[in-house]
Amino acid sequence: MTRLYPSMAFTNIKKSRRTYIPYMVSCILTISIYYIICSLADNENIALLWGGNIIQSYMGFGQIIVSIFAFIFLFYINSFLLKRRRSEFGLYNILGMEKRHITKVIIFETFYTYITVMILGILCGILLDKLMYLILAKMFGGGIPIGFYISTSAISKSFGLFGIIFLLILFNSIRQIYKAKPVELLKSESTGEREPKVKWILAALGVACLGSGYYIAVTTENPVAAFAMYFVAVILVIAGTYLLFTAGSVALLKLLKKNKGYYYKTKHFISVSSMMYRMKRNAVGLANICILSTMVLVMVSATLSIYLGLDDSLDKRYPAEFSISSMADDPLNNDVSELLDKSLSKEGLKKKNEISYKDLSVSAVYEEKEDRFITDPDSYTSLSAFQTYDKLATLVFVTLDDYNRCMRTDETINSESDVLVYSNRAQLETDTINIFNTKLNVIKTLDDFMVSGNMAANISNGYFVVVKDDTVLNDIYKKNVKAYGEYSSFINYYYLTDIAGDPEENKTAIENAFNDIKTQLNDSQQSGDSPYAGFTGAIECRSVEGESFGKDLTGLFFIGIFLGLLFIMATVLIMYYKQLTEGYEDKKRFEILQNVGMSHREVKKSINSQILTVFFLPLITAGIHVAFNFPFIFRVLTLLNLFNMKLFALCTIGCFLVFTIFYIIVYKMTSRLYYRIVKK
Amino acid sequence: MTVLLEVKNLQKVYTTRFGENNVTALSNVSLSVEKGEYIAIMGESGSGKTTLLNILAALDKPTRGKVLLNGKDITAISEKEISAFRRNNLGFVFQDFNLLDTFNLKDNIFLPLVLSGKKYNEMNKRLKPLASKLGITDLLYKYPYEVSGGQKQRAAVARALITSPQLILADEPTGALDSRSADDLLRLFTEINREGQTILMVTHSIKAASHARRVLFISDGTVFHQIYRGNSTTEEMFQKISDTLTTMATGGDIND
Numbered sequence: 001m002t003r004l005y006p007s008m009a010f011t012n013i014k015k016s017r018r019t020y021i022p023y024m025v026s027c028i029l030t031i032s033i034y035y036i037i038c039s040l041a042d043n044e045n046i047a048l049l050w051g052g053n054i055i056q057s058y059m060g061f062g063q064i065i066v067s068i069f070a071f072i073f074l075f076y077i078n079s080f081l082l083k084r085r086r087s088e089f090g091l092y093n094i095l096g097m098e099k100r101h102i103t104k105v106i107i108f109e110t111f112y113t114y115i116t117v118m119i120l121g122i123l124c125g126i127l128l129d130k131l132m133y134l135i136l137a138k139m140f141g142g143g144i145p146i147g148f149y150i151s152t153s154a155i156s157k158s159f160g161l162f163g164i165i166f167l168l169i170l171f172n173s174i175r176q177i178y179k180a181k182p183v184e185l186l187k188s189e190s191t192g193e194r195e196p197k198v199k200w201i202l203a204a205l206g207v208a209c210l211g212s213g214y215y216i217a218v219t220t221e222n223p224v225a226a227f228a229m230y231f232v233a234v235i236l237v238i239a240g241t242y243l244l245f246t247a248g249s250v251a252l253l254k255l256l257k258k259n260k261g262y263y264y265k266t267k268h269f270i271s272v273s274s275m276m277y278r279m280k281r282n283a284v285g286l287a288n289i290c291i292l293s294t295m296v297l298v299m300v301s302a303t304l305s306i307y308l309g310l311d312d313s314l315d316k317r318y319p320a321e322f323s324i325s326s327m328a329d330d331p332l333n334n335d336v337s338e339l340l341d342k343s344l345s346k347e348g349l350k351k352k353n354e355i356s357y358k359d360l361s362v363s364a365v366y367e368e369k370e371d372r373f374i375t376d377p378d379s380y381t382s383l384s385a386f387q388t389y390d391k392l393a394t395l396v397f398v399t400l401d402d403y404n405r406c407m408r409t410d411e412t413i414n415s416e417s418d419v420l421v422y423s424n425r426a427q428l429e430t431d432t433i434n435i436f437n438t439k440l441n442v443i444k445t446l447d448d449f450m451v452s453g454n455m456a457a458n459i460s461n462g463y464f465v466v467v468k469d470d471t472v473l474n475d476i477y478k479k480n481v482k483a484y485g486e487y488s489s490f491i492n493y494y495y496l497t498d499i500a501g502d503p504e505e506n507k508t509a510i511e512n513a514f515n516d517i518k519t520q521l522n523d524s525q526q527s528g529d530s531p532y533a534g535f536t537g538a539i540e541c542r543s544v545e546g547e548s549f550g551k552d553l554t555g556l557f558f559i560g561i562f563l564g565l566l567f568i569m570a571t572v573l574i575m576y577y578k579q580l581t582e583g584y585e586d587k588k589r590f591e592i593l594q595n596v597g598m599s600h601r602e603v604k605k606s607i608n609s610q611i612l613t614v615f616f617l618p619l620i621t622a623g624i625h626v627a628f629n630f631p632f633i634f635r636v637l638t639l640l641n642l643f644n645m646k647l648f649a650l651c652t653i654g655c656f657l658v659f660t661i662f663y664i665i666v667y668k669m670t671s672r673l674y675y676r677i678v679k680k
Numbered sequence: 681m682t683v684l685l686e687v688k689n690l691q692k693v694y695t696t697r698f699g700e701n702n703v704t705a706l707s708n709v710s711l712s713v714e715k716g717e718y719i720a721i722m723g724e725s726g727s728g729k730t731t732l733l734n735i736l737a738a739l740d741k742p743t744r745g746k747v748l749l750n751g752k753d754i755t756a757i758s759e760k761e762i763s764a765f766r767r768n769n770l771g772f773v774f775q776d777f778n779l780l781d782t783f784n785l786k787d788n789i790f791l792p793l794v795l796s797g798k799k800y801n802e803m804n805k806r807l808k809p810l811a812s813k814l815g816i817t818d819l820l821y822k823y824p825y826e827v828s829g830g831q832k833q834r835a836a837v838a839r840a841l842i843t844s845p846q847l848i849l850a851d852e853p854t855g856a857l858d859s860r861s862a863d864d865l866l867r868l869f870t871e872i873n874r875e876g877q878t879i880l881m882v883t884h885s886i887k888a889a890s891h892a893r894r895v896l897f898i899s900d901g902t903v904f905h906q907i908y909r910g911n912s913t914t915e916e917m918f919q920k921i922s923d924t925l926t927t928m929a930t931g932g933d934i935n936d
Contacts, residue, residue: 195782195823260800269794273782592778595739596839597767597792599760 005101009108012088019084019580023077024117026573030070031121031158033566036129037062038154043133045149058559065563067161071168073570076288078169080577082176084584089177103174110170118162122155136558196250196280203251206243213237214628220635230632237625241290245617246283250276270593270606271613278614281585282578289574290618292567293659294625301626301655302633303560305648309637312644318542320353320496321510326537328358328491336521336535337495343516347509350500357402357450360473360491362480364435366393395435396464398450399473403466406450413443413468420466422446433465436479440465493537507543514541568659572666575615579670582611583677590678604675611674615667623656684878685713685736685847690745692731692901705731706742707901713847713880718873720892721882722921728901730851733882737770737849738762749846767792771840771848775855777832779824785835786820792843806842814838814868830861837868841877848872850881854888866891886925890918899928 013020041059092102129149213236216229253276257263263272279286322340326333344351400413403420411420419433419440433440449464467473473491481488499506517539586607593603634648690709693702705728713719723729734740736747738754747754749769757765772778779788786807793803811817814834819827827835833853840848850869854862862885870891873879881892889895891914897905905928907920 195784264790264794264800264803266795266797269787269791273780273787277782589780589782592780594763595772595774595778596795597763597770598795599763602763602795 005104006108008105009112012105012109013112016081016085019081019577020113022573022576023081024113024120026077026569027074027113027117027162028121028124029569030066030073030566031117031162032125032128033562034063034066034070034161035122035125035151035154035158036132037066037562038157039125039129039149039151040132040136042151042153043149045133045137062559062563066566069566069570070161071165073573074165075169075172077573077577078172080581082173084581086176086180090180099177102177106173106177107170110166110173114162114166118159121162122158125154125158126150132562196276198251198254199247200251202243202247206240206248208240209236209243210240213240217628217632220632233632237628238291241621241625242284242287245279245287245290245621249279249283253279271610274589274607275610275613278582278610281581282614285574285578286614286618289571290621290625292571292574293618293622293663294629296564296567296571297622297626297652297655297659298629298633299560300564301648301652302637303557304655305637305644305651307557308651309644309647312647314542318540318545320355321499321542322497322514322539324493324495324537324539326493326535328493330493330535330537332535333493333495333537336537336539339517339520340495340497340539343513344499346516347513349506349509349513352498352500354495354497355406355450356493356495357398357406358473358491358493359402360397360477360480360489362395362397362435362476362484362489364393364395394462395433396462397467397473397476398464399469400466401469403450407448411444411446411466413466415441416468416472417441418443418468420444420446422449422464422466423462433463436476436483438476438479440467510541510543514539514544568662571663575666576670576673578614579611579674580677582614583674586674587678607678608671611671615663619660619663626652626656682715683712684715684717684750685880686746686748687711687732687736688746688748690732690735690747691743692728692735692740693743704901706735709745709898709901709903711896711903713878716873716876716878718869718879718891718893719881720889720895721880721898722884722886722889722895722925723898723904724884727898729882729898732898733849733851733880736880737772738766764796767796768843769846771843771845773833773836773840773848773850773853775852777824777829777836777856779832779836779839781824784821784823785816785827785831785838788824788835789820789839789842791839796843803842807838810838810841828861829857830864833857833861833865834868837865837872841872846878848877848879850879850883852883852885853881854883854885862888886918886921889921890914892917895921897924897928904928 037059041056041063043056089102092105093099129151133149213233216233216236220229220233253272256268256272257276262268324333324336324340326336341351400411400420404410413420417438417440419442421433421442422445431442433442446464446466467476477489477491499510521535521539590603590607593606594600598606630649630652634645637648688710690706691704692706693704695702709728709732721729721732731740735742735755738747738757741755745755754762754765779785780791783791789807789811790803793806807820808817811820814837816831816834816838819831819835824832824835833856837853853869854865857865866888869879869881873893879892881888883889893909895907895909895917896903897907905924907917907924909917912920
């Protein structure tokens, strides 16, 4: 007798393999993904890679996402399985098994499943972990150790997390069994469904949520300031999606049904009414698919563009091979330039595209209403963190001479109060600039400005102001000293130069030259008696420092792909189970329609078009979400110095197309299953 | 009277997938139905009555033989036209009603008309007298799960009648009903038959069959015997049928 429950549990799993195997496969995949993320977060070899620490902190973040996801996802699938099996439990109950006996069977089932999926999941994880590690090592150019890395802590973490999840699933199943009456258990699959009621308010709320979410996403100018707003937008869009899928779809169908001329047409009659029930049953699942798809698309397209646009961003951040920045009145400026020249010629390198200029960079709080920049230091403290990013502006003043020389233009300024302006993020709203109680008239907006790595690294709004001459610049400098006191800015001096020839070929020479200069400058600053003692500036080299640049972004790409895969898996499984339920529910309908005089082909056509609508609705909605998201994500990317909108657009469209093809394949495969069930 | 339906030497043999076993469901059935008749076909389970009905309904094809409706061989109609043909010429009443639970009764009744592309106003015009005759006028906006079995079956009858079919085919129409609803339904059938509607009903309920004007008995795939009502009352008819069934069950020869 004691052996009965385990063997019953075993046969139950075997019998319902069509629903159970996909469940186990999804458990296995989720476990292995969780294991991999944990293991990569622990892997000491990764910590040794360039930017490895950043990767690992992303992985830590990924762990949280995957565990939340695993919890929701496995619960969702299990509740589906449970619903299918309720009549089975009812039968056991009527045949004389008490609820506690059924509970025992369920406990054994859950236990077997847990052990099987844990073992297979960890095994898969260990195999795939190696692969992931190889990919990471390739991306970051690290060495590849032989053999498998098995992380015991990752194993125990996985056992723990999924143990808890399975335990909760088990409790939920037991709760369901105890809650139900046997007759209900037997019947639960065949009770007539009520026609869904229209919830006009919810539908309207859905439209409002979606509309405002889109509005925020499209209109937000400064992405840093908007991060908080963006989260609001994301939540609004998610809420809007759920509301529209549930209430909105039913409302729309009801409207169609009320229109008698439309409803009582051969083509629409069956679709409209069946769709209403389909939407009632599937709305949440479809909204899930839609949200997951949107996440996949946004994540993969954004991270892909970051990855592909890395060189672009590098050029923005390090506009020239060598750049020296220092205070304009530093007496050593010339000496350092000569030092650079010497080191370069020692390595046989030639300079190219040399430029130098002075600027004064001042921060101020932009007051839109009064159209002026407040320079009172107290005004900073009253701002919240997000406001700061929105309102804080950096004004960079240069002289007309420097501008014309560097940009090879011949702009003219006649009056001392006239200026030319270039803005890199938010545009200036007015044609005057009020700062330090001085009013400057903007006589022209410029399309281009001197390359400046610092400004690229700075995420606040930048305004580049070209003034008439040194007199004006110095005047502003003095006012700045007066206003800001010890926090005042200095006039800086920049010297930028490229190296003739291919930077890859000259890499060693450039590195040698740069190290040479660094050593001399550093040494001298420490000892205090060298010719460069007290030099205020710094020197940067793209080839050397750019090495590590973007490694963190590559990690982001990696995580993007990783989570993308996870969400795709979820999408596939939800689709699979949807088709399965639809199949069982449509079977009877298929028969009736044929009995009352619809041909097999007509029925198939009608049902096919409904299923098509049901499955492609989320994809299309996801596409619209992504489109509205585009401007915002693009602005975020500009923070990371990716200004190539074409690249991002191509990445987004490409991802969408690939995803669509994938989606269609999954749809085709799962609908074969659907027809098998319906035809039987 | 004109012959509406003629069945000639119908044979149906089911072959298992590998062709090892042949099961003869109908060996040789011939019968003819005149316009305005009300016929019940009786037989035990496995006697072939469901197979016969499926062939008459053009849901299944015979191995041999012909089914002529108004002189047209329905076994020869192409797959494409068969559905439209069934919709326009035949009305069906099933044991388990076959109502779609996603439609209210009114839309269920409209279903065959909508499939034929009829206008809403015309459908409504046809529905009104029919619904009041069947006593379902107040139920039209209810859903199948909201009404009783008898009411469901009346809606199904309305759906069968609304196309004004040549022939109503009923498959155990009282099978899922309580005795009172069954009586109501049978009375309804008698009434619509009196108005000229031809009905062919398959049943193993003696009570149901006793309402018909002619009862055919099928056994081992052939028409074994038939009884005409003549001027007998329903009670006398009931007695005749049960006598016949007893004789059949005890293996006696009915024509003695």
